[in-house]
Amino acid sequence: MTERPGPRERLLTAARDLTYRHGVHVGVDAILEAAGVARRSLYQHFGGKDGLIVEVLRGDLSAARYRQVMDAAGTDPRERLLAVFDELETITEQPGFRGCRYTAAELALADPGHPAHGEIRGYKDELREIFAGELAKAGHPDPDLAAEQYLVLVDGVLAHAVTRPEARPARAAKGLAELMLNLAGTPSNPSPPR
């Protein structure tokens, strides 16, 4: 039997779950009850609700998940890039799917000075780097532009699937990604021949 995690970890787990399901405006009382943790522990470990939210976003490892998905798809950059949308299809079809937690937090936190905005920004920048690198390997003529296009597609899929999941936005977006990748060098090669 595994040991019960400490209060800090229990808080993070409960907050990750509740802020995704109910949004970042969920009350601290609900988080404390779900975590089975004393009120004081929250302020001891995170300084307050905002600190907890920031830590939840930082520890979410969503970017790492994209890397894993692409690694599992093999070494062909084209296949790796397309695998992203298969994963998005799985994610958006999950029962409790509520969109991208970063986008939701960005929209929910109207105050531009909220510390969470930095984490959100960092996450999307990191995603951009991942896609830009992969698109360069795929031989895309303009990896920087293509990376922005990829971000639009990913955010679009996650946003649209909340309201209209049966539209299968992940599949639709994969079609667009294929059009993009047709601009690249010979499809099956990791990099274009020089």
Add this chain to the structure above:
Amino acid sequence: MTERPGPRERLLTAARDLTYRHGVHVGVDAILEAAGVARRSLYQHFGGKDGLIVEVLRGDLSAARYRQVMDAAGTDPRERLLAVFDELETITEQPGFRGCRYTAAELALADPGHPAHGEIRGYKDELREIFAGELAKAGHPDPDLAAEQYLVLVDGVLAHAVTRPEARPARAAKGLAELMLNLAGTPSNPSPPR
């Protein structure tokens, strides 16, 4: 000098502004103060905060705006469809831009039974119809799929521009739209020759 609008209209105007800037979780007190309206009038006209939010979404006329933009772009379906992204570029560059109000409301209202979800759904369905019709006129081989792709692009632009406006997502998305439209019949013709 024009007459001052009645309480109902003042409430809608104030709520439209405040819910966009601060999200639908903005307090009724703030709305009442901005509208210069008695507390009772809100419950008289809209039954409550939820009713007001629903009416704000219903009266937003965002779908009509897309029609106007396309009409202003002429009669060539291709030009009309691409004009959407020029408009999105303008919108996302506006100082107070805070994304798509419907997407924001969808994410903020965790309760699936909230009456606003119906309006949001209706809006995006209406957008789909508009795009599907235009894509059919442009001679796209699969207007239904293409319409979903267009929705992904639009939602993606509006979502992503909140966090990374300098990425110019509207321009990036326009490039993808051009790729899509290359699949259609002769670009400058309203419909493909049979």
Add this chain to the structure above:
DNA sequence: AATTAGATAGAACGGTTGGTCTATCCGTCA
């Protein structure tokens, strides 16, 4: 055995939430 850090429970803080209530005012119409 004594000390200490970390966790617990729970009261209490001032402020805000959406909603209901009473009372008053004002213009319209009969």
Add this chain to the structure above:
DNA sequence: TGACGGATAGACCAACCGTTCTATCTAATT
């Protein structure tokens, strides 16, 4: 003149918000 519908101001409600506080308990360290 009188009645009435609509608007106003503002008190009031219970519930909840994030935060601070005191007090107690427990387990590891010295």
